[in-house]
Amino acid sequence: RKVIFSAIQPSGTITLGNYLGALKNWIELQDEYECIYALADLHTITVRQEPAKFRRNTLEAYALLLACGIDPQESPFFIQSQVPEHAQLAWVLNCYTQFGELQRMTQFKDKSQKHPDNINAGLFTYPSLMAADILLYQADLVPVGVDQKQHIELTRNIADRFNGLYGQTFKLPEGYIPETGAKIMSLQDPARKMSKSDENVNSSIAVLDRPEDIMRKFKRAVTDSEACVRRAPGKDGVNNLMGIYSCVTGRTDEEIEAEFAGKGYGDFKTTVGEAVAEHLRPIREKFDDYMKNKDYLEQCYAEGARKAEVIARKTLRKVMKKVGFLQ
Numbered sequence: 001r002k003v004i005f006s007a008i009q010p011s012g013t014i015t016l017g018n019y020l021g022a023l024k025n026w027i028e029l030q031d032e033y034e035c036i037y038a039l040a041d042l043h044t045i046t047v048r049q050e051p052a053k054f055r056r057n058t059l060e061a062y063a064l065l066l067a068c069g070i071d072p073q074e075s076p077f078f079i080q081s082q083v084p085e086h087a088q089l090a091w092v093l094n095c096y097t098q099f100g101e102l103q104r105m106t107q108f109k110d111k112s113q114k115h116p117d118n119i120n121a122g123l124f125t126y127p128s129l130m131a132a133d134i135l136l137y138q139a140d141l142v143p144v145g146v147d148q149k150q151h152i153e154l155t156r157n158i159a160d161r162f163n164g165l166y167g168q169t170f171k172l173p174e175g176y177i178p179e180t181g182a183k184i185m186s187l188q189d190p191a192r193k194m195s196k197s198d199e200n201v202n203s204s205i206a207v208l209d210r211p212e213d214i215m216r217k218f219k220r221a222v223t224d225s226e227a228c229v230r231r232a233p234g235k236d237g238v239n240n241l242m243g244i245y246s247c248v249t250g251r252t253d254e255e256i257e258a259e260f261a262g263k264g265y266g267d268f269k270t271t272v273g274e275a276v277a278e279h280l281r282p283i284r285e286k287f288d289d290y291m292k293n294k295d296y297l298e299q300c301y302a303e304g305a306r307k308a309e310v311i312a313r314k315t316l317r318k319v320m321k322k323v324g325f326l327q
């Protein structure tokens with residue numbers, strides 16, 4: 001069976017963007033593929049974290065992903081910092097990644113602009129750690145949102161370079177990007193992507209938001225002055241809401257346009273809000289149950305790390321041997 005690997009950072013409240021762009025696919029792929037999933041907490045410290053909050057975010061993200069439907073029996077689900085092979089392989093890959101390649105990464109450029117006082121080396125080498133995450137498991141496919149496409153391409157280049165020097169070592173992975181939902185935009189500024197770390201709470205929907213908050217945020221969503229629900233260039237706000245609605249209901253653009261023909265944005269936003277709230281409700285309920293059972297969570301991530309490490313160690317050994325480390 002083909003191998004799937006993906007990870008998400010426990011860097012804050014997981015958003016509807018993370019869910020529709022990546023997590024929803026993680027769940028669906030479990031039936032067909034060998035899936036391995038992680039919380040990328042090593043990546044998270046590229047931006048300064050408050051320790052107690054970071055710990056809480058990590059545990060909550062773990063519970064939330066179980067609530068979304070990850071089955072830890074089927075799919076090893078672990079915390080990256082608990083499998084040391086990630087940091088070890090990342091170091092090796094750093095030495096096979098060019099400065100110029102990393103400099104071209106748009107996420108690095110965006111994040112350095114956002115945090116000008118902390119442009120640390122980890123932020124710069126974030127993509128080679130991500131390459132290590134993926135390559136350790138010899139993944140075929142990596143379900144991600146479109147913002148991660150460039151990092152996947154870099155991962156392939158690093159793997160290909162290494163294979164060229166030392167012979168077949170890594171499988172070359174491919175991104176698996178959904179047709180709808182690949183880039184959910186901010187509700188307040190639809191030219192920017194919806195993001196966990198956005199300071200404006202009205203910009204993003206958290207998967208765990210209460211229904212009344214979801215409704216409020218959708219009602220305030222920025223649209224345009226045309227008052228016509230249709231997909232068209234320049235109608236970023238409406239396009240985004242249509243995309244979200246399509247993801248949670250499975251309806252096509254034509255069906256959505258027909259449903260709201262002659263209706264105003266008020267009705268449209270209310271309907272989208274209700275559909276999203278309804279879709280997320282069972283996740284929130286399950287999350288509350290998991291958070292009541294911390295022992296179970298602990299047992300799950302310890303078990304996940306054990307299973308992941310068996311696979312990761314095999315790849316790392318091979319790499320160390322090929323590079324010429326004394327064994």
Ligand code: AQP
Binds near residue numbers: 011146182183
């Ligand atoms: N707006 C989005 N639309 C669709 N997919 C998205 N993803 C992120 N934002 C959107 C996808 O979510 C997965 C996990 O992302 P991550 O934890 O690696 O962090 P990120 O891409 O940096 O996401 P955020 O929410 O913007 O986090 P912060 O604010 O901490 O940087 C990825 O597969 C990503 O594509």
